Amino acid sequence: AQSVTQPDIHITVSEGASLELRCNYSYGATPYLFWYVQSPGQGLQLLLKYFSGDTLVQGIKGFEAEFKRSQSSFNLRKPSVHWSDAAEYFCAVGRELDDYKLSFGAGTTVTVRA
Amino acid sequence: SAVISQKPSRDICQRGTSLTIQCQVDSQVTMMFWYRQQPGQSLTLIATANQGSEATYESGFVIDKFPISRPNLTFSTLTVSNMSPEDSSIYLCSVQEGTGELFFGEGSRLTVL
Numbered sequence: 001a002q003s004v005t006q007p008d009i010h011i012t013v014s015e016g017a018s019l020e021l022r023c024n025y026s027y028g029a030t031p032y033l034f035w036y037v038q039s040p041g042q043g044l045q046l047l048l049k050y051f052s053g054d055t056l057v058q059g060i061k062g063f064e065a066e067f068k069r070s071q072s073s074f075n076l077r078k079p080s081v082h083w084s085d086a087a088e089y090f091c092a093v094g095r096e097l098d099d100y101k102l103s104f105g106a107g108t109t110v111t112v113r114a
Numbered sequence: 115s116a117v118i119s120q121k122p123s124r125d126i127c128q129r130g131t132s133l134t135i136q137c138q139v140d141s142q143v144t145m146m147f148w149y150r151q152q153p154g155q156s157l158t159l160i161a162t163a164n165q166g167s168e169a170t171y172e173s174g175f176v177i178d179k180f181p182i183s184r185p186n187l188t189f190s191t192l193t194v195s196n197m198s199p200e201d202s203s204i205y206l207c208s209v210q211e212g213t214g215e216l217f218f219g220e221g222s223r224l225t226v227l
Contacts, residue, residue, distance in 0.1 A: 032214060034215060034216075043118075043206060043218040043219050043221045044157075044206070044208075044216075044218040046216075051214065090157070094214070101159060102159075105156060106155065107156055
């Protein structure tokens with residue numbers, strides 16, 4: 001079965017600084033990878049996804065992620081963080097394109113300080 | 115992407131009672147899913163709800179505790195029965211679009227006293 005590890009439970013970053021959230025997955029074949037964001041009191045919103053092709057994926061809200069097969073990683077980045085980016089971020093992996101049984105990481109909480 | 119509405123958004127319930135959570139989607143979908151997010155934890159799939167058939171439950175979840183209805187292609191309910199404080203969680207409804215990603219409702223935050 002696939003699994004996801006998000007090593008950082010909590011990250012604090014200054015507004016305007018860059019942000020990188022780590023995600024490592026365990027799966028034998030090519031995974032389908034997702035990043036979701038959950039703002040306080042909200043449901044999950046899809047930021048971006050990787051299925052195949054270009055390993056650098058652009059998402060919404062200025063986020064991007066890079067798939068590195070050799071490192072089994074799918075790290076999320078943003079060059080300049082805004083206060084509204086304070087939220088919890090979840091990495092998820094699926095086995096197949098229509099595999100709804102995504103495995104979610106434990107999440108990383110991002111705090112943005114002024 | 116599908117727009118998913120959940121009711122109630124939050125509730126506080128007494129131990130031993132039951133609560134039904136509704137999920138409405140603005141388009142017809144074959145499969146709907148219910149997830150649980152316990153405090154400070156990640157998401158766990160409870161069950162898959164297909165229209166016209168019994169829900170399929172994941173390991174650790176049973177129909178008596180979490181009965182699910184799926185009367186049509188745009189609506190589903192999840193009932194949390196005989197609640198205890200351990201059932202305090204966010205319950206999320208989701209659907210999968212053709213492109214493979216899951217879309218989620220805003221969740222129903224349940225507190226059991």
